[in-house]
Amino acid sequence: MTQFFQAVISGILVGGVLGLVSMGLSLVFGVVRIINFAHGELIMLGMYGTFLVYTGISIPPPFSILIVAPLLFVFGVLLYRVLFEPVVLGSTELLPQLSLTVGISFAIQTIALWIFSPNHRSVQMSWTTTYYNVGEVFINQAQLIAFLVSLVVSFLMWLGLARTDLGRAMRAMVDDREVAQMMGINSRRIYGFAVGTSAALAAVGGNILMTYYPASPTVGLQFLPLAFVAVVMGGMGNVLGAFVGGIIVGIVQQVTGVYVAFQLQNAGLMLVFIAVLLLRPSGLFGKEGSL
Amino acid sequence: MAALLEVEGLNKWFGGLQAVAEVSFSIQEGGIVGLIGPNGAGKSTLFDLLSGVQRSTTGRVRFRGHDVTSGGAHWSAHRIAALGMSRTFQKVRVFPGMTVLGNAMVGAFLHTANPAEAEKRAEEALEMVDLYEMRHRSTRSLTLVDRKRLEMARALCTRPSLLLLDEVLSGLNRQEITVALDLIRRLNRSGVTLIVVEHLLRVIMELSQRVLVMDYGQLIADGKPEEVRSNPKVIKAYIGGTEESHA
Amino acid sequence: MKWDRDLKAGLVLMLVLTSLPWWALTSSYTLGIGITALTSVALALAWNVISGIGGQLSMGHGAYFGLGAYTSSLLLVRLGVTPWIGMVAGAILAALFGLCLGYPSFRLKGVYFKLVTFVSSLILEIICRSWSSFTGGDPGLQIPLLRNAPAMYQFASPIPYFYIILAMTSLYFLFTRWILCSRFGYYLQALRDDQVAAEVLGINSLYMKLTGFALSAILTALVGTFYAQYVLFIDPASTFGMFVSVKIALAAIVGGAGTLWGPVIGGLFLIPLAEVANAEFAAILTGVDTVLYSVVLIVVAIFLPRGLVSLPEFIRARRSEVQRMKVSAKPAS
Numbered sequence: 035m036t037q038f039f040q041a042v043i044s045g046i047l048v049g050g051v052l053g054l055v056s057m058g059l060s061l062v063f064g065v066v067r068i069i070n071f072a073h074g075e076l077i078m079l080g081m082y083g084t085f086l087v088y089t090g091i092s093i094p095p096p097f098s099i100l101i102v103a104p105l106l107f108v109f110g111v112l113l114y115r116v117l118f119e120p121v122v123l124g125s126t127e128l129l130p131q132l133s134l135t136v137g138i139s140f141a142i143q144t145i146a147l148w149i150f151s152p153n154h155r156s157v158q159m160s161w162t163t164t165y166y167n168v169g170e171v172f173i174n175q176a177q178l179i180a181f182l183v184s185l186v187v188s189f190l191m192w193l194g195l196a197r198t199d200l201g202r203a204m205r206a207m208v209d210d211r212e213v214a215q216m217m218g219i220n221s222r223r224i225y226g227f228a229v230g231t232s233a234a235l236a237a238v239g240g241n242i243l244m245t246y247y248p249a250s251p252t253v254g255l256q257f258l259p260l261a262f263v264a265v266v267m268g269g270m271g272n273v274l275g276a277f278v279g280g281i282i283v284g285i286v287q288q289v290t291g292v293y294v295a296f297q298l299q300n301a302g303l304m305l306v307f308i309a310v311l312l313l314r315p316s317g318l319f320g321k322e323g324s325l
Numbered sequence: 326m327a328a329l330l331e332v333e334g335l336n337k338w339f340g341g342l343q344a345v346a347e348v349s350f351s352i353q354e355g356g357i358v359g360l361i362g363p364n365g366a367g368k369s370t371l372f373d374l375l376s377g378v379q380r381s382t383t384g385r386v387r388f389r390g391h392d393v394t395s396g397g398a399h400w401s402a403h404r405i406a407a408l409g410m411s412r413t414f415q416k417v418r419v420f421p422g423m424t425v426l427g428n429a430m431v432g433a434f435l436h437t438a439n440p441a442e443a444e445k446r447a448e449e450a451l452e453m454v455d456l457y458e459m460r461h462r463s464t465r466s467l468t469l470v471d472r473k474r475l476e477m478a479r480a481l482c483t484r485p486s487l488l489l490l491d492e493v494l495s496g497l498n499r500q501e502i503t504v505a506l507d508l509i510r511r512l513n514r515s516g517v518t519l520i521v522v523e524h525l526l527r528v529i530m531e532l533s534q535r536v537l538v539m540d541y542g543q544l545i546a547d548g549k550p551e552e553v554r555s556n557p558k559v560i561k562a563y564i565g566g567t568e569e570s571h572a
Numbered sequence: 573m574k575w576d577r578d579l580k581a582g583l584v585l586m587l588v589l590t591s592l593p594w595w596a597l598t599s600s601y602t603l604g605i606g607i608t609a610l611t612s613v614a615l616a617l618a619w620n621v622i623s624g625i626g627g628q629l630s631m632g633h634g635a636y637f638g639l640g641a642y643t644s645s646l647l648l649v650r651l652g653v654t655p656w657i658g659m660v661a662g663a664i665l666a667a668l669f670g671l672c673l674g675y676p677s678f679r680l681k682g683v684y685f686k687l688v689t690f691v692s693s694l695i696l697e698i699i700c701r702s703w704s705s706f707t708g709g710d711p712g713l714q715i716p717l718l719r720n721a722p723a724m725y726q727f728a729s730p731i732p733y734f735y736i737i738l739a740m741t742s743l744y745f746l747f748t749r750w751i752l753c754s755r756f757g758y759y760l761q762a763l764r765d766d767q768v769a770a771e772v773l774g775i776n777s778l779y780m781k782l783t784g785f786a787l788s789a790i791l792t793a794l795v796g797t798f799y800a801q802y803v804l805f806i807d808p809a810s811t812f813g814m815f816v817s818v819k820i821a822l823a824a825i826v827g828g829a830g831t832l833w834g835p836v837i838g839g840l841f842l843i844p845l846a847e848v849a850n851a852e853f854a855a856i857l858t859g860v861d862t863v864l865y866s867v868v869l870i871v872v873a874i875f876l877p878r879g880l881v882s883l884p885e886f887i888r889a890r891r892s893e894v895q896r897m898k899v900s901a902k903p904a905s
Contacts, residue, residue, distance in 0.1 A: 069683060120874045129629075129825050130877040136818060137869025144859040144866070255814070259694060262687055270683065298702055304695045311684055312676060376772050406774035420765035422830070423758075431762045434755040435774040443755070483773055 036170040041288040047177040049284020053277035054184040055239035055257065056264035057191060058232025064208035064271030065228040066114075066122060071135035073261060074254025075142040076233045080106055080240025081249035082146065085155045088244075094159055095241045096183050102241050103234045110233025113138070114226045122225065139254070146251040154248035180242035187238050188277045191231075195273060204228055208271045259300075260287075263307045267318055275318065282318075327390055329354045329487055329518055330375070335384030337370055337542075344370040345381070346542040354486070357509070357519045359533030359550070361526065363562055366539040368522045369415050372489050376412045377402035389486065407435060411485035413476045415492050415522075419464045425451065426460040428475055432482030443482075450478040454508060469496050473505075481512070488512065490521045494528060506532060526563075530554060538562065578749060578832055585836075586742050593731055603730040605847050607802065610737040611795060613839030616824040617744040618791035622784040623821065624829035625748075625757060627764025632673075632689035633820045635696050636666040636789040638811035640796025642700065645713055645806055648724070655725035659797040663790040670789030674782040690817070697812035712807030715800060725801045733802050740798065744791060748832055760784055761830070792820075826872050828879025837880050842868065 059073045070076075083102040084095050093101065117138060121130050164175040195201035203224050206214040215221055240249075247253075264283045268275025283303060290302030310318065328351040337345040345367045352358055360368050373379040375386060377393065386394050393405055411432075420428050429447035430440070437443050451457045454474040464472065473493050480488060490509070494502050502525075509532065513519055523529045529536060530550040538546035538553055540562040546553045553559055589610075597606045615637070623630045643665050644658030653661075669692075676688055700707045707713065720728040727733060751757040759780050762770040767777055800806050810816065827838025842865065850861035876882050 063683075069686075117870065117874070121877070129829055130873040132629075132631075132873075133822060133825055133869045134873035136822065137866040137873065139866075140862050141866035141870070144862045147859055148857060259691070259814075262690070266684065266687055295702065298698065301695055301698045301702070304691050304698070307691060308676075308688060311688055378768055378772065401776075402768075402771035403774050403776045406772050412772055414769065418766050418769040420762050420769065422765045423761055427758065427761075431758050431770070431775075432773050434758055438755045440753050440755065440758075443758075479773065 037292055038289070039169075040171050041292040042285055043171055043173065044177070045285030045288035046281055047173070047181040047284070048288070049281035050181040050184040050188075050277075051177075051239055051243060051280075052257070052260055052264055052284055053280020054188060055236050056261040056268070056276040056280045057188065057273045058235035059261050060265045060268065060271060060273050060276035061204070061228050061235075062232045063265065064273070065204050066118065066225045068118060068122060068131050069135070070229075070232070071132065071258070072139035072142060072254075073232070073236065074256070074258035075139050075146075076106065076110070076236035076254075077240045077243070077257055078146060078249065078251065078254040079109070079142070079233075080237035081244050081247075081253065082150060082155070082240075083237065084241040084244045085157060085249055088157050095157060095244055096179065099183075099238050099241050103237045106237035107230040107234040110230035111226045113233070114229035118229060119222070119225070143251050143254070150249075150251060152251060154250045156248040157244045159245070174246065176245040180245060183238070183242050184277075187235070188274070191235070192274055200224070200227060260303075263303060267307065267310050269318060279318070328352060328387075329389060331385075331387040332375070333385040333387075335371070335374060335386065336382045337367075337374055337379065338382045343542050345374060348384070348539070348542075348544045350537060350544060350547055352487075352518065352520070354518050355513075355516075356535065357513050357521060357533045359529035359536040360520055360522045360539065361524070361529055361536060362539035362545075366562075367542040368539055369491055370542075371539070372412055372491055372520075372522070375405075376410055376489060377405040406483060406485075409484070409486035410489070411480040411483045411487070412489035413473070413480055413491050413493055415495075417469070417472045417476050419467075419472050419475050419479070421464055423464065424460065425456055425462050425464060425467070425475055428464065429460075429479050429482050432479040435483045446482055447478075450481045451475075453481065453511075454478045455504075470501055473497075477508070481517075485517060487518045487520070490519060492522055492524065494523055494525060502528065526554075582742075582745055582749070586738070589738055590735075593734055597734070600730055603734055605844055607730060607734050607737055608847070609840050609843045610734070610741050611799060611839075612819070612823050612843045613836050614737060614741045614744050614795045615792060615820045616827065616835030616839045617741070617748050618788055618795065619820050620748065620824045620829060620831075620835045621751065621791065622760075622781075622788040624824055624831070624834065625751060625764070626760040626781065626784040626788075627830070628781060628784065629686050629821070630673075630689040630788075630817075631686050631821060632691070632693035632817050633788070633792055634812045634814070634816035635669060635673075635689075635693035636792035637796040637799070637816055637820070638693070638696055638700065638806075638808070639666040639669060639789075640793030641800040641806045641811045642707060642713070642796075643793075644725075644797040645715055645800045646707065648715065649713065654723060655797055655801050656723075659725075659794055662797050663793045666789040666793035666796075667786040670785035671782055674785035675778075690814070693812050693817050694814065697808045697814075700808040700812055708807075710808060712805055712810075715804040715806075717804060725797075726804075730802075733798075737795075737798060740795065745832070745836065747791075748835075752832060756780070756783070764830070822869065826869060826879060828881030831879070831881050834879050834881045841880065 055077050058076070059070060062068055062070050080102055083105060084098050087093050087098040087101055088095070117134060121134050166173040166175060166178070195205055203214070203219045206219060207224055260283055264279035265276045267282055268277070268279030286303050286306050287299045291299035294302060331351040333349050335345055335348040336343070348371065362368055370379065374381045381394060384394065385392060388405065388410055389408055391408060420431065426444065426447055429450050430443045433443035433446040448457060448460065451460050454477055456471060456474055456478060459471065464475065467475065477493065494505055497505060506528065509519065509521065521529065521532065533550060535548065536550050536553040537544060538559050545558045545562060546556045592606060593603060597603045619630065619633050622628050640659070640662035643662035644655040647653040647658040647661060648655050673689060673692055676685065701710050704710065718724055718726045759770070759775045762773065762775060763777050763780055771777055796811065823838040823842055824835040825838070826842060827836065828834025846861035846865050849864045853860035872880065876886055
């Protein structure tokens with residue numbers, strides 16, 4: 035039984051962070067209607083950014099969030115303005131999006147490869163390797179703190195979406211674009227803001243991930259499929275749903291890994307994913323026909 | 326003589342909203358039937374139910390003797406089309422990735438697998454609606470009127486015995502309406518039975534031998550144009566004044 | 573089939589390609605590039621059937637590629653069956669898998685379906701990796717070197733391989749051409765553009781899609797077997813992996829999905845470009861081919877959303893725009 039609890043708890047902790055980074059993917063899809071295949075690279079940039087800040091000016095995560103997140107926010111907005119906008123405003127077809135975001139993904143990966151070399155980089159601090167003992171369950175302190183940070187940031191995100199004007203505007207875009215545009219909401223600004231926010235969220239995620247997961251140029255590819263699954267399970271466009279989706283992904287992964295086989299943890303996840311798609315295609319929290 | 330189309334107790338619920346309520350009528354072959362009613366009366370939904378695009382909640386539809394609502398599983402749209410029912414859409418749906426000719430050919434392929442033959446039939450249909458000159462153009466460059474004509478030609482290529490026209494005249498000016506009406510009458514004379522949904526009362530009254538009136542999903546009147554026009558229920562439904570063409 | 577411009581151009585191209593090993597592709601290395609390019613074209617054409625023409629975007633064609641490669645190779649290694657027969661078995665398995673995927677496509681809307689295809693090839697990759705006793709797992713599967721054994725689908729020199737893939741690609745090209753003129757092709761395109769409108773014209777969408785999936789799967793799997801027999805080594809990542817699926821799709825997309833020449837241009841253009849770039853810059857920087865590839869992807873996405881085939885159209889549009897500006901800039905007389 036303890037094994038089960040251990041798996042579930044680990045799953046929640048890890049899943050929370052995944053949920054955080056998935057929120058951005060969901061947001062961009064809901065608001066701008068782009069499936070960003072380069073989202074994994076945003077996480078990667080967050081991780082490397084954190085690394086640089088730590089080795090350069092000795093500010094450790096999670097405090098360096100205050101530096102890395104805003105930087106990546108700006109990067110996200112630029113990314114939208116320079117590259118996404120011509121494609122988004124040009125046509126609503128799916129294909130150019132694919133080319134574009136995959137191209138960006140490859141480009142960022144290669145540049146990271148040139149700058150950082152394929153070696154893994156990590157941020158080691160004294161407190162990242164401490165474990166707590168709750169009953170017979172081991173909790174990694176770094177993962178716990180990461181989870182708490184994710185929780186706080188997600189909550190702030192929820193607040194932002196619910197209470198601020200920008201947040202409301204973004205939600206309006208997700209729910210009904212035409213009406214939103216008719217009501218005078220400036221799409222360009224909102225889109226840019228959405229992409230920027232998704233980058234910032236990815237940055238936060240990457241930042242706290244650094245405390246227990248090493249960075250490498252291809253690390254984004256490891257998270258991307260998981261983020262997709264989280265987003266779809268939560269309902270595409272439903273930002274908070276993505277967070278919950280992430281937690282579910284984490285739990286399913288850990289439980290499968292413990293009870294079936296370690297290498298098959300992703301297989302178990304994929305099967306759950308397909309089951310969800312077949313039974314409730316709009317996701318666990320999505321609206322019917324929200325696509 | 327067996328009716329071409331028999332509708333018995335058709336109902337359609339969308340969650341808590343009843344879009345079509347206990348609609349029953351039958352249509353013989355030949356002739357043009359008008360279907361009118363205020364916005365939201367359920368006319369397009371009725372078309373969806375007849376053509377198999379949507380499933381009815383309860384009720385029966387018999388088309389050319391076949392019960393197309395049978396067996397719990399509905400006949401899907403493509404089987405109904407193969408049986409001889411074709412339709413156009415209120416919001417025109419032409420295929421944007423194909424040329425004018427290509428669009429029409431898709432319809433023609435219902436009765437032949439041979440591309441050359443399909444092309445010939447498609448060209449004939451395009452001639453009938455006066456789109457032959459533009460047959461190699463992409464649909465992207467077509468005006469609304471032309472797209473409506475294309476949709477009709479495409480439906481014609483399936484050689485329907487029953488054609489459902491959903492507001493083909495909206496957005497047309499007076500001249501275009503005259504041309505369209507002429508086409509509709511020609512179609513009818515060539516053996517196609519038509520159910521025409523329109524907002525222009527004057528047009529429907531002229532065009533049809535029989536008029537069905539819907540309001541709030543129910544069939545509130547069914548008869549000759551003159552009878553329907555003076556029916557108090559119908560007048561009440563249109564209380565916002567009769568919708569005359571302002572083209 | 574009408575003997576028109578496309579067929580003529582295709583014939584000329586094929587003749588030129590046939591002659592290449594005599595004057596252009598003279599070394600093993602250059603032949604290798606040629607083979608890789610043609611392989612990409614074949615895969616792009618196969619993908620194009622259901623995803624370009626049919627509009628059912630698949631991001632998981634690696635699944636069929638892998639099934640083709642692994643089925644024939646496992647039959648060879650474990651049971652000594654010649655890959656010529658194994659190829660057929662692989663194609664059948666791939667078709668079945670394709671049918672399984674075709675069914676959910678019927679119920680899921682665009683994006684979701686793309687993700688299911690994406691995930692499905694990943695699942696196969698994971699299964700392949702973990703079932704190592706059977707498939708050789710992560711380290712991969714080696715096909716025994718037989719030197720010259722045509723009966724076992726192996727040749728000593730790259731030249732026969734070149735002609736085999738050229739033949740396959742030509743056949744795929746002809747097949748695509750046929751589809752585009754046939755009822756099947758028209759129906760697929762109608763379904764792609766507007767499923768509801770297609771259905772009321774009598775098109776059985778489920779049947780059409782399933783057929784499309786099966787065909788696309790078979791064509792892809794056959795190339796998978798070819799690949800296995802050419803490289804003589806397969807592993808989960810290079811067959812079922814995400815990159816494979818993405819590259820297949822992109823070759824067709826960049827060239828122009830849904831068209832006849834799009835996949836041809838995409839395959840012939842992108843791959844040699846990447847290889848040459850990589851070779852030139854390998855001494856200075858690795859990964860230049862990836863960057864080049866990325867730049868092409870981005871530029872095409874922004875300026876030529878319908879792919880490289882739309883380049884003539886794009887130029888024409890620009891020219892007429894320039895004309896119009898010149899006319900309006902003339903002072904009123």
